[in-house]
Amino acid sequence: MPPKKKAAAEPKGSPLKKAKKSFAWEWKDGTSWKAYADEDSELLEHLYATVGAKGKVVTTEFSFNQEHQTKYELNFAKMSQTNLESKKSRTIRRKGDFAAVVKKAVWEWWSDDDEWESFKDVDAQLLEKAYVAGETPFSTKKLSWNEGFDSLYIFDFTVMTQVNCESKTSRKIQRTAAGGSKLFGHKDGEDDGYAGAVGFLSDKVGDTTVMFAGKFEPSLSPAHIAEQKKLGAQSLRKQKKDYGPIVSKDEHGRKCFDEMLKNEKEFCGEWVVFYHSYSSAALLYEVQAAVASVLFRFKAEFASLPRLLCAPFHHIPTAKRMLEEFPKWKDQDHNQAFRLVGLCGTSSLLAHDSEAPAKSVFLAGYSVGPLKGVLEKLLGSCGVPAGKVKGLATEIIKLAVKCGLDCSGIPGGKKCKSGRSGHMLQIFLRRELCDEYVYPSFPFGVPDKKRDKPLSKYLTQDVAIEGQVRITLNPDVFLRATTARMFTFSADPTFHKNRADFQEELKSMLEPILGSEAVRRKAAKGIFGGDPPEWWSAEDQSDLAKMSKGRYASSALDE
Structure with a gap:
């Protein structure tokens, strides 16, 4: 398992800055192209890696949308971004150097002490390179804590998990901004959300106007x-x-x-x-x-x-x-x-x-x-x-x-x-x-x-x-x-x-x-x-x- 020693967020001179396959995202404003903010490029890259070049996905996570929570549909087959309320659509594209966003990423794993621990720099760089390249699931034995053991590890960046194929141990991982905030995705798990809401009903007594289905008749x-x-x-x-x-x-x-x-x-x-x-x-x-x-x-x-x-x-x-x-x-x-x-x-x-x-x-x-x-x-x-x-x-x-x-x-x-x-x-x-x-x-x-x-x-x-x-x-x-x-x-x-x-x-x-x-x-x-x-x-x-x-x-x- 990864060592519990905390590591720095990202070392100077990281080879990721020189990664051959790195990308930025832009949107078309009339006849000119404008760059998305770094965190929005990061979001788009993650969604692109998740659903693929022909996929569609809906999100409210753009940085410019935090106060409004408007739904935007991203269609990567058509390379378009559509505001589902106003129906306004923009052309988007994926290009250029993504290093400005890459260097902000921090990789962490969920430890036995029930807290997030940072990966060592060398391991974080390896994971970041695979992540940016859209390689998921990513299999490797080249991890600092794995020297002398030669176990195969599989990382799934779609759902952020790490599995040791020898011991069968599965761990949750996450990729965050240098300040500790998540760069994308749900803020917590769906079942956690239910757990957090259970207490809401502790003092609630309602009526029984709910319509019960009665006996079911197959048809x-x-x-x-x-x-x-x-x-x-x-x-x-x-x-x-x-x-x-x-x-x-x-x-x-x-x-x-x-x-x-x-x-x-x-x-x-x-x-x-x-x-x-x-x-x-x-x-x-x-x-x-x-x-x-x-x-x-x-x-x-x-x-x-x-x-x-x-x-x-x-x-x-x-x-x-x-x-x-x-x-x-x-x-x-x-x-x-x-x-x-x-x-x-x-x-x-x-x-x-x-x-x-x-x-x-x-x-x-x-x-x-x-x-x-x-x-x-x-x-x-x-x-x-x-x-x-x-x-x-x-x-x-x-x-x-x-x-x-x-x-x-x-x-x-x-x-x-x-x-x-x-x-x-x-x-x-x-x-x-x-x-x-x-x-x-x-x-x-x-x-x-x-x-x-x-x-x-x-x-x-x-x-x-x-x-x-x-x-x-x-x-x-x-x-x-x-x-x-x-x-x-x-x-x-x-x-x-x-x-x-x-x-x-x-x-x-x-x-x-x-x-x-x-x-x-x-x-x-x-x-x-x-x-x-x-x-x-x-x-x-x-x-x-x-x-x-x-x-x-x-x-x-x-x-």
């Missing part, structure tokens, strides 16, 4: 199901079975991907599939799953649960409502309203998407962030008596560490031994419900009109499925095995193996808290944000939630 024709079965797994349509350089070199990773594709083959007739990568919020997802098992018969042994608290869904119960609200959010999918109901995902396990492609983020996950006090707030929102919250949270963290779950972002927690904090949630949703709860998007949640045919139709086609989505993960739908089926895959082999037992112990730990009908009613009221609906039952549902793996993994299920 797909046998011919349609047969056609989709014939086309096969969603991620393999017109797509090679390529797990990428990081997962393909990892035995556990390959097994997880094999299992996910096996699930896709089983479910492809009547279900669409999406993938959500997460890391820091894993313990919150696991606790929510255990609580939902006791209160709502959720199949927690198979999957974690990203969203449980229902109050925000009173306002935004569907993707349609989310799209109505989205133009009001200057911070786009960083908005608290989105984070409380929405989930970022991709529509393929194998496609190279512009943000968080599954085969790039699986081992490390996609976020780094402290979760101080969030578990306690979640337990309080779920009805745990105030006097028992702190003690219960402490015991849950100890259990998680024992079972191998990475809890490095939580006070009292520890990093897992493998260094792999990533998890992948495989989400199957009935085809009939796809457009009700999911919309296709670009990064930051900006709607993608090209795949909105609607999305359910796009996902029936015999084409290479790709692209991001935003999911309104309404518990009324995603808690039910007849309408949604979810599977959790953890990059850490120990926790992946122990997860079912972890859930059983976690539910036993909740028994003294949720063991009485009165407390369960209080918990349900906190989760629903008001009085529970008539269909809810106060009895312990955990035994009724149990199901064989074979039955749960079958596309046909009656409850």
